[in-house]
Amino acid sequence: TAVLSRKLQLSYLFAGLYNDYWGRDAAVLRTMGRMPHIRTEPDDERLLKEPKFVGSYMIPDNEDREDNKVYFFFTEKALEAETGTHAIYARVGRVCANDMGGQRMLVNKWSTFLKTRLICSVPGMNGIDTHFDELEDVFLLQTRDNKNPVIFGLFNTTSNIFRGYAICVYHIASIRAAFNGPYAHKEGPEYHWSLYEGKVPYPRPGSCASKVNGGLYGTTKDYPDEAVRFARSHPLMYQSIKPVHKRPILVKTDGKYNLKQIAVDRVEAEDGQYDVLFIGTDNGIVLKVITIYNQDTESMEEVILEEMQVFKCVLHFLQQQLYIGSESAVAQVKFHQCDMYGTACADCCLARDPYCAWDGISCSRYYPTGIRFRRQDVRHGNAAQQCFGQQFIEALAKTEELVVYGIEYNSTLLECTPRTLQAKVIWFMQRAHEARKEETDDRIIKMDLGLLFLRLHRLDAGTYFCQTVEHSIVHTVRKIMLEVVEEGRVDEMFNKDYEEDIPHRMPCPAQSSIPQGSKPWYKEFLQLIGYSNFQRVEEYCEKVWCTDKRRKKLKMSPSKWKYANPQEKKARIRPEHYRLPRNVVDS
Incomplete structure (x- = not known):
């Protein structure tokens, strides 16, 4: 990891890396420019012990450029951990950008290097935190400043018991306070780490040679030996850095994703300011998330806005676009895709993006300086209040109706996905010839994409209602009429087709070639279901079987619709009766 600094039109490169081929010599160094090359002292485990560098930034403390500091974020084995010799801690390291090293000791080595622990933990009921x-x-x-x-x-666990991720937020004021606080020190008969309460030399170890610090020293080479020696022996600060609210803003322990990268955009909404998190995973999915802090309960609410499938990624922002890069490609993703939330005011407000x-016409980009009245409630998602008088009832009343046909003993999927990831999906079914609705039974698998029947039965025929529940608002998204075709009737139909021995019979012959008084064979299929649904099934068959593409394909391979003999028919059909979906078999 590296950061580039410009001073007097000269560039200086600050980097944390391993300085050898075998990955043993870890170093924080400065190269380029007119100032001498400088690095951490090698083979000193008090400074760095098998670190994994993550990021680095130059953050000014004030208007005095001579007081600029560079911060390094990394993970290393912790010497001060008393619970075990292999404990891993997240760290923040800091050096002065104008550090010139010492005069008689630490020559061409950092004389201002300090570090402290970066904490991200969930408070426990018994006072023991999960780190x-x-x-x-x-x-x-x-920010503006x-x-x-x-x-x-973005943090990961080092536990062998469970895998989890957390995101913590830190203010730079907390980091500065830790570096301006007391130093850590080993003392006592067992050399436990404790607060250093002795005399601290002047100038304060870790401070920069600048006007803000008195201006008595032109460079760190002019520092007294006592100050340089103290900095060398006390690189660790006693106070750790704790996050905002003293807890993570996001915790993921479900094992669904391995989170790897994070980028954040701050956006103004109608009801305040929100930080939108774009989180990259190791399988190419980018999560778009906001978190809302409840001050009364001291808890965080997580709202997942989108799950975007891209590829293995590196996240970067530029002009309201998210650029996601891999080793072989770059993808451009918009911050906002408002049209995906539908055309109703209620759906737009429930998305909480x-x-x-809602601008009165569609779900569109929100601009804080816009002159039109906009309806939006990110914090609460109260669509009933926001959309009152905006065709709210009519929008919820719109239900998509579908007819689905399944063969007995085969697998069938009834698809239904909510528009927002926060909505809870509930399925109800109304069996054929029954008036009451009931929840689906345990034999049917509820999946993210809908209801999966592993083995369809005749009693499964009926009407299925897919409802979404979000903020006490219930919306029937889909009404699916499931028709089950009996296995024996299908066999009879194919058997009849064989006995009649009509050559090259097609399921969808061209209408012009049908002799007057005859009918296409697929219309005989209507007898399997009943003439009450004649028109609906005919439309369905026309749509599924009678496209030009399908007709051409069937003309090329008529044998697909004809078995050579009854034994071949049985050999081909019977094994499929009890076939499970591939993903079920693999699992």
């Missing part, structure tokens, strides 16, 4: 100690990624969110950015850290609002 996320391995830093995966870090993102610096710039470049001296006070907001830092987002700070980029989007």
Whole structure:
């Protein structure tokens, strides 16, 4: 990881890396420019012990450029951990950008290097916190004041018991307070780490040679030996850095994703300011998330806005676009895709996307300076209040109706996905010739994409209602009429086709070639279901079987619709009766 600094039109490169081929010599160094090359002292485990560098930034403390500091974020083995010799801690390291090293000791070595622990943990009921100690990624969110950015850290667990991820937010003021606080020190008969309460030399170890610090020393080479020696023996600060609200803003322990990278955009909404998190996973999915802090309950609410499938990625922002890069390609993704939330005011408000609002016509990009009244409620998602008088009832009353046909003993999927990821999906069914609705039974698998019947039965025929529940608003999204075709009737139909021995029979012959008084064979299929649904089934068959593409394909291979003999028919059909979906077999 590296950061590039410009001073007097000269460039300086600050980097944290391994300085050898075998990956043993870890170093924080400065190269380029007129100042001497400088690095951490090699083979000193008090400074760095098998670190994994993640990110680095130059963050000014004030208007004095001589007081600029560079911060390094990394993970390393912790010497001060008393619970075990292999404990891993997340760290923040800091050096002065104008550090010249010492005069008689630490020559061409950092004389201002300090570090402290970066904590991201979930408070426990018994006072024992669950720590996320391995830093995966870090993102610096710039604000209007470049001296006070907001830092987002993505952490992983080092536990052998469970796998989890957390995102914590830090203010730079907390980081500065830790570096300006007491130093850590080993003392006592067992050399436990404790607070250093002795005399601290002047100038304060870790401070820069600048006017802000008195201006008595032109460079660090002029520092007294006592100050340089103290900095060398006390690189660790005693106070750790705790996140905002003293807890993560997001915790993921479901094992669904391995989170690897994070980027953040701050956006103004109708009801306040929100930080939108774009989280990259190792399988090419980008999560678009916002989190809302409830001050009364001291808890965080997670709202997943989108799950975008891209590829293995590196996240970067530029002009309201998210650029996602891999080793072989770059993809451009918009921050906002408001049209995906539908054309109703209720759907737009329930999405709770700070980029989007209802403008009276459609769900579109929200602009805080717009002159039109916009309807949006990111914090609560109260669509009933926001959309009152905006065809709210009519929008919820719209239900898509579908007819689905399944063969007995085969697998069938009834598809239904909500528009927002926060909605809970509930299925109800009304069996044929029954008036009451009931919840689906345990034999049917509820999946993200809908209801999966592993083996369809005759009693499964009926009407299925897919309802979404979100913020006490119930919306029937789909009404699916499932017709089950009996296995024996299908066999009879094919058997009849064989006995009549009509050559090259097609399921959908061209209408012009049909002799007057005859009918296409697929219309005989209507007898399997009943003449009450004649028109509906005919339309369905026309749509599925009678396209030009399908007709051409069937003309090329008529044998697909004809068996050579009854034994071949049985050999081909019977094994498919009990076939499970591939994903079920593999699992």
